[in-house]
Amino acid sequence: xxxxxxxxxxxxxxxxxxxxxxxxxxxxxxxxxxxxxxxxxxxxxxxxxxxxxxxxxxxxxxxxxxxxxxxxxxxxxxxxxxxxxxxxxxxxxxxxxxxxxxxxxxxxxxxxxx
Amino acid sequence: xxxxxxxxxxxxxxxxxxxxxxxxxxxxxxxxxxxxxxxxxxxxxxxxxxxxxxxxxxxxxxxxxxxxxxxxxxxxxxxxxxxxxxxxxxxxxxxxxxxxxxxxxxxxxxxx
Numbered sequence: 161x162x163x164x165x166x167x168x169x170x171x172x173x174x175x176x177x178x179x180x181x182x183x184x185x186x187x188x189x190x191x192x193x194x195x196x197x198x199x200x201x202x203x204x205x206x207x208x209x210x211x212x213x214x215x216x217x218x219x220x221x222x223x224x225x226x227x228x229x230x231x232x233x234x235x236x237x238x239x240x241x242x243x244x245x246x247x248x249x250x251x252x253x254x255x256x257x258x259x260x261x262x263x264x265x266x267x268x269x270x271x272x273x274x
Numbered sequence: 275x276x277x278x279x280x281x282x283x284x285x286x287x288x289x290x291x292x293x294x295x296x297x298x299x300x301x302x303x304x305x306x307x308x309x310x311x312x313x314x315x316x317x318x319x320x321x322x323x324x325x326x327x328x329x330x331x332x333x334x335x336x337x338x339x340x341x342x343x344x345x346x347x348x349x350x351x352x353x354x355x356x357x358x359x360x361x362x363x364x365x366x367x368x369x370x371x372x373x374x375x376x377x378x379x380x381x382x383x384x385x386x
Contacts, residue, residue, distance in 0.1 A: 164316075202278065202377050203317070203376040250317070261307075262322050265309075267315055
């Protein structure tokens with residue numbers, strides 16, 4: 161049981177390049193999330209998904225797109241990277257059970273845009 | 275939008291001391307979660323709280339859901355070196371589904 165995994169772990173992009181971050185979970189969770197973490201700040205929600213084929217915007221969605229084609233995977237895309245997108249990106253998942261609002265996080269992807 | 279404040283921002287303590295930190299907001303929350311993040315890792319869930327006034331323990335950690343539903347507290351007893359890290363609180367906003375708002379974190383350093 162690997163939990164939540166993220167690939168890649170590190171990436172350096174040049175301004176204007178594109179890339180996709182992959183998140184996978186093996187806990188059969190319905191809900192998945194993408195956050196970014198910047199120094200001195202809490203996690204900020206980029207996009208989330210409440211089920212396969214559905215996505216929604218979070219607090220800071222601009223410059224990002226997402227897709228949830230399979231229940232276990234949630235992809236985060238940057239179409240044209242900007243230096244302001246330099247951050248650590250975390251994926252999380254949760255199950256909409258009666259008491260289980262807890263979110264379980266992946267190890268993160270550190271992205272630098274030069 | 276919703277905002278959470280955590281205090282202190284950072285703290286240095288001696289090994290063996292007890293630690294207290296809190297999370298406050300001007301908004302009401304239905305659920306509070308406390309996470310710990312080690313350097314280079316993702317946050318790991320420590321304690322979840324679901325009812326106002328609830329007091330829950332996990333080993334040396336104890337957390338409470340404030341009566342006003344606008345705050346939460348985390349205590350660590352008899353700190354050890356592996357307690358070092360950043361502690362985040364997260365609150366679930368009513369009528370906001372399963373989405374949480376995260377605080378900026380409290381950075382804990384434990385001196386031997």
